Amino acid sequence: MTHNMSLTAKLECPTEISSRYADLPIKPSSLSQPKIKYFFALDLYQATHILLPLMGAIIETMRFLGPEYCALSIVEGRSTDGTYDILSRLQSELAAMGVRYYLTTSDLNPKAVWEDRIKHLSTLRNQALQPLTSTGVGKFSPYAADTTILFINDIVICVEDLLELLYQHQTQDAKMTCAFDWNAGGGSFYDSWVSRSMSGNLFFEITHDAKYWLTQDMFFDDPPNQERYARHLPLQVYSCWGGMVILDGAPFVQHKLEFRDHREDECHMGEPTLLAKDMWGQGLGKILAVPSVNVAYEYKATREAKKGRGYVHDRIASANYKPRKELVEWVDKPPYCI
Incomplete structure (x- = not known):
């Protein structure tokens, strides 16, 4: 509950929260039952080895934002390493903080042979959102009309990673905001299959025989955003995930959006790509990738x-991060080839 990131993960996470994020906490309300503004959602399996930094960062973020305005929903699936036992023991501590905590389980195995991986992943993601999407809207709902979803994978993070994504999501008026996740050595982008640039292509080029992955030539056929990426500035993309995302909750609560698998007439795609496709179809194509958040x-x-x-605090201290340079110029239409 008070994890020191430098002791286990040995990360150089800031010990103090930057004034940059001063507007993110919710101002105290006169309501006897404060409306939840931030909804944290996770699907976890065999995650004991990274629970300390992951949950430590989430809990510290909730303390900063205002615990009574936060909810945490975790779906645990089939773990044999004690993941569920640890998560269940957080119940009393989170309740004492004022956080609403939903812990459920699932037997679905997206990696099982002959199973529909994307269908199962979509089901698990929707299950994590279920406490939010099942409540409806209106004055009797425990959630604010503008509730924000923070969907987080089993990653190692600093508090500033979560706060910078939230900051960019609000400042840029984005509808979906993604981090960048990396393979070992930070050498290649991890979520390459589900992510597409504004050209409609992968973030980096892969030869037709899959022998060569040109991982260092990011956004190779999207020059404006390649230039922004080189300066570590946020950029618009067609789709992304990157280990964690920020999403506007309203379309999910109103059942206009959900995670899904491909339909009969569609190419086989990952559920984040299909989500982005549905968002563009509803005029919600402000999808942002933030190169300063690396996980x-x-x-x-x-x-x-x-x-x-780079760490967030190093990137945002650079001359590139000035208000006029930081803001993206949104494109309203998706790539023609998608």
């Missing part, structure tokens, strides 16, 4: 990614 799935890989790709 990975193990301690060592995260240290390498942040050392090579």
